[in-house]
Amino acid sequence: MSGRYTNLSMQCPQSALLHQGQGKRTTMAATTELAYFTFPNRILFGIGSRKELRNELARLGTRHPLVVTDRGVIDAGLLEMAFGRIGSLTVFDEVEPNPTEANCIAGLAVYRARGCDGVIGLGGGSSLDAAKAIRLMSTHGGSLADYDITAGGPTRITSNMPPMMAIPTTAGTGSEAGRGTLIQLPQTGRKTAILSPFLLPSVAICDPELTLGLPPLLTAGTGMDALTHAVESYLSRSLHPICDGIALEALRHIAKGLEASVRDGSDLTARWEMMLGALMAGISFHKGLGIVHALSHSLGSEGRVHHGTLNAILLPHVLRFNRPNCEAKLADLAGQMGVGRNEDAPGHLITLTELLLVRLGLPQHLSQLQGLHADQIPTYAERATKDHCMATNPRTATQEDLERILRAAW
Numbered sequence: 300m301s302g303r304y305t306n307l308s309m310q311c312p313q314s315a316l317l318h319q320g321q322g323k324r325t326t327m328a329a330t331t332e333l334a335y336f337t338f339p340n341r342i343l344f345g346i347g348s349r350k351e352l353r354n355e356l357a358r359l360g361t362r363h364p365l366v367v368t369d370r371g372v373i374d375a376g377l378l379e380m381a382f383g384r385i386g387s388l389t390v391f392d393e394v395e396p397n398p399t400e401a402n403c404i405a406g407l408a409v410y411r412a413r414g415c416d417g418v419i420g421l422g423g424g425s426s427l428d429a430a431k432a433i434r435l436m437s438t439h440g441g442s443l444a445d446y447d448i449t450a451g452g453p454t455r456i457t458s459n460m461p462p463m464m465a466i467p468t469t470a471g472t473g474s475e476a477g478r479g480t481l482i483q484l485p486q487t488g489r490k491t492a493i494l495s496p497f498l499l500p501s502v503a504i505c506d507p508e509l510t511l512g513l514p515p516l517l518t519a520g521t522g523m524d525a526l527t528h529a530v531e532s533y534l535s536r537s538l539h540p541i542c543d544g545i546a547l548e549a550l551r552h553i554a555k556g557l558e559a560s561v562r563d564g565s566d567l568t569a570r571w572e573m574m575l576g577a578l579m580a581g582i583s584f585h586k587g588l589g590i591v592h593a594l595s596h597s598l599g600s601e602g603r604v605h606h607g608t609l610n611a612i613l614l615p616h617v618l619r620f621n622r623p624n625c626e627a628k629l630a631d632l633a634g635q636m637g638v639g640r641n642e643d644a645p646g647h648l649i650t651l652t653e654l655l656l657v658r659l660g661l662p663q664h665l666s667q668l669q670g671l672h673a674d675q676i677p678t679y680a681e682r683a684t685k686d687h688c689m690a691t692n693p694r695t696a697t698q699e700d701l702e703r704i705l706r707a708a709w
């Protein structure tokens with residue numbers, strides 16, 4: 300058989316760059332392509348799963364882990380909740396929102412000074428991403444910019460890394476099942492993606508009880524990040540039908556849990572739905588994301604702007620731009636969101652994403668976010684054109700297109 304050979308490994312970042320054109324197909328047609336399908340890391344999911352934490356650490360052979368987290372997690376009592384007794388645990392709790400390289404270097408210094416032999420990321424996306432960067436730097440030389448995905452970085456990342464456990468305390472990032480980390484770097488001047496299958500956490504522990512205390516606004520913002528992962532990965536032009544199925548199922552869980560968890564943070568059923576949806580959406584975006592994330596990474600380089608909230612504001616505008624190239628897929632997504640599959644399902648889906656901003660109490664315009672400036676729109680757009688998520692968006696976009704989207708969202 301002489302079919303074209305395609306590597307669809309979920310652990311292979313390059314696979315996300317395999318494009319399948321911009322057609323309106325929603326179901327897979329028979330093809331002569333061959334494909335590898337490999338799945339991500341060991342994941343322990345469920346209410347109370349944190350109680351297996353020490354057994355999982357023993358399984359990894361880690362005796363002196365560094366817990367990488369932030370002050371908010373400590374103040375919320377989640378360190379005690381996760382570990383029970385803290386004892387002689389080594390904790391680095393200085394992770395900043397949108398972590399920087401300097402931030403990770405500070406964590407690495409603690410890792411080395413205390414003779415640690417493994418890393419535990421405990422928190423939201425920033426803590427998990429910082430933990431991945433510290434893990435990488437503990438065995439790989441140079442600076443983080445050497446591992447930038449847009450500069451051939453993945454080829455320089457080897458399996459020589461200490462074990463890592465990821466314990467999310469938000470339902471949004473999906474980083475617990477992701478092969479990437481996003482760090483703000485001085486050399487690139489932007490949030491820079493570092494991707495490698497070796498960066499997948501050795502094990503993830505996803506316990507919905509750890510998200511019970513998350514305030515409504517953060518629940519909404521992180522939840523919309525998860526929703527955007529499911530939507531953008533399903534619309535991604537990469538060929539990965541397994542991830543497509545996972546994205547749709549993720550969206551079904553998110554649709555069940557999102558508003559309920561914002562309305563009542565103590566609703567454990569809603570928290571369960573969101574933690575599962577966010578995890579699955581994190582797996583699905585192994586097939587790549589799109590313009591929402593390209594723009595959000597660029598805008599997030601400005602400092603403390605919340606990633607999920609940026610995505611939430613940008614999503615309807617990007618869907619409107621993408622619509623001509625993905626009508627049928629938008630209808631599939633609308634079906635998962637309970638909008639129905641009638642003639643204008645794509646339009647209704649876009650309206651629903653706008654309505655969600657209001658219903659979840661999120662800002663509806665970029666101008667409402669501190670630290671962003673309208674006169675910088677061309678800079679934001681230009682920086683986004685260099686983002687790795689541009690390649691998998693269902694419709695090719697120029698810098699001018701991105702500027703128009705940003706103006707519409709302003």
Ligand SMILES: [Fe+2]
Nearest residue numbers: 472524528606
């Ligand atoms: Fe995201």
